[in-house]
Amino acid sequence: MMLFHYVHKNTPLHTMDGRIKVLCLVLLSLTASLATDVSDYLLLSAVILTALFVSRLPLIPLLRDMKFFLFLILFVFVMNAIGTGGEPIPDFPIRSVSVAGILTGAMFAWRLILIIILCAIMTGTTSLLVLKKAIEWGLRPIPFIPETRVGTMVNLTFVLIPVVLDQYTEMSVAQKARCVDSRKNPVKRVMFITLPLLSNIFRKTDELIFAMEARCYSEERTKAVFMKVCPMDWLILLICVLTIILMIV
Amino acid sequence: MSPNSNSSNLRMTVYAALFTAFIIIGGYISVPVPVGPVPIVLADFFVMLTALFLGYKWGPVSVALFLALGALGLPVFAGGKAGLAVLFGPTGGFLLGYLLLVIVTGLLTEKIKSVSAKGTLLKNIAALIAGNVLLYLVGVPWLKVVTKLPWSGALAAGLIPFIPGIIIKIAAAVIVAQVLLPRFKQATAQSAPRHEDA
Amino acid sequence: MPIVEARNLSHVFADGTAAIEDVNLQIEPKEFVVIAGPNGSGKTVFIRHLNGLLAPTRGQVLINGESIAKNLLQTRKKVGMVFQDSDSQIVGQTVEEDVAFGPENLNLPPEEVEKLVSESLQAVGLESYAAQNPHTLSGGLKKKLAIAGILAMKPEVIIFDEPFAGLDYPGTVQVLKQIVALHASGHTILLVTHELEKVLAHANRLMIISQGKLVKNGAPSEVIGSCESYGIRMPLRENEGIETLTWLK
């Protein structure tokens, strides 16, 4: 599974401070939702495509991932084309499709594509460790949210995903050997696959909890350290802020 | 044991993370439906399990973590999608609806006392139905508003193809709970002694 | 004074299973003790009392003459435990981060955490894997990672639960070498196994647990004769000495 495919490289986006990167992501997402006319979209596209270029991420896997979204993008486009109303196109077989509709649909689809690229840049250039630290840091000033616990949970979620998948693979191989697959009744299938799978995973999780206890798990732990934020990071943040300001005025 | 007591804190923290992992993986197992933007996923099945296993205090923590990771741009939503665009897109109502499902189902199962195994079974079924009703009460109108579909279209894309799946998932979730939940709860009650206690 | 002592230790689970009954033992500093017994005899349950992961229903555990109930944190620092299942012991997304888990729990300053991590990785020879994902390591290296995670807390006693289970020949040799080196560097070793032929030559004491009771406790040469009667494979062939019982050349 192509989950969170961080690609190790040495570009300004890779070495960027995680906190500033998350902030930039939020700013640009916000910019995308504020964009209204073609000039807004052009500006945003220029920023995001430059970032993609700077990140030196391989483009082929990105395009492959895009396939997942094709359906959603098409759907949004068609729905807007039909539903916006306005002057219908003469001689077009579907009556409710309008020029205005096609334009709105295209904008929506464009926005979606930009956001998908943005997310791809984020995951491609940020290791989970950096992200976890940034999240922990960002939660520090918020009262009533135990940031170290949230950090631990983020971390454990990504530690447990491969454990669950391994367990599933092991299990399904064993079940295939016993021809459990041939049962058609879905509830019976659940009994034969889900139950032993979950019960194994729970047992592993219980062991993990013991192992964490044995290593003195505590929520009062060493805090994440950050390198000094370099001028390049500030520059990137500045570009994001300028983009949003340009869009508003 | 209450989630605030020290001895079960770590246990529930780890299990909340595990159920977040389940929900993410469940979203990856997604099958597109030909009539609309809402795919069939297993994420909602795991959200139901989260409600039954973690209850109304820790269940929402697990779902909120899932939503927050997606909002930050990690590809955790159905089929590896991510970002605020998805959260506020056509299927966003279903994602936020997960939070409602887990709270309502968790509350109902924890607050209503049942004495027999059969009573628990009926209680879990009822709680899951209530949670799912709420999920679609949020999800379908949201889909209608965002995609500007008429009601008939929204129902055709956001509810009708899922009904058989919902029934199977509720049945499966209840069976899993019936078999695994008693031991899970017992283990929570007697989790490892914490060093803070001493 | 014994470094580890169990007095009248019993554990009855909530479901009524009496997993261990009235276990008494004393372990002196720098001993190498092998604990053998068939599956389900209570070995794992027993050792989990020694660092307070399980609380006894009766009896007590003393470390350096002090009851562990008084200071569980101190106990878990002194008594490190390597679990049978390496996978469910991994808490980090990189090797380095995983080893840092223990010292971070102790809330040590970041520089000290870093120092402990690099020392521990060096001690087990995993320096070159520091940035790697633990799940991609081989079985033997995963076990070494677990050992490094414990060394980072500077333990005096290290307990191994079935360290060779599921390892191939090179993996077993790798881990065995490490264990022998740890003993040589002054650690007290407790090792649970039923594969005596792999390790007994290095031990100075052999204990046999059967049905929750400590039934034999003495020098390997004295105890080994009664192995078979307690369901452990007799590892010795005729005319061979205990010193042949090792997988190290």
Ligand SMILES: Nc1ncnc2c1ncn2[C@@H]1O[C@H](COP(=O)(O)OP(=O)(O)O)[C@@H](O)[C@H]1O
């Ligand atoms: N949490 C538990 N609840 C009930 N019984 C348990 C539990 N853990 C272990 N046991 C039982 O205790 C006995 C000893 O188990 P264990 O110490 O794991 O054996 P082993 O010698 O193989 O390590 C077994 O009969 C096992 O079924």
Ligand SMILES: [Mg+2]
């Ligand atoms: Mg065991």
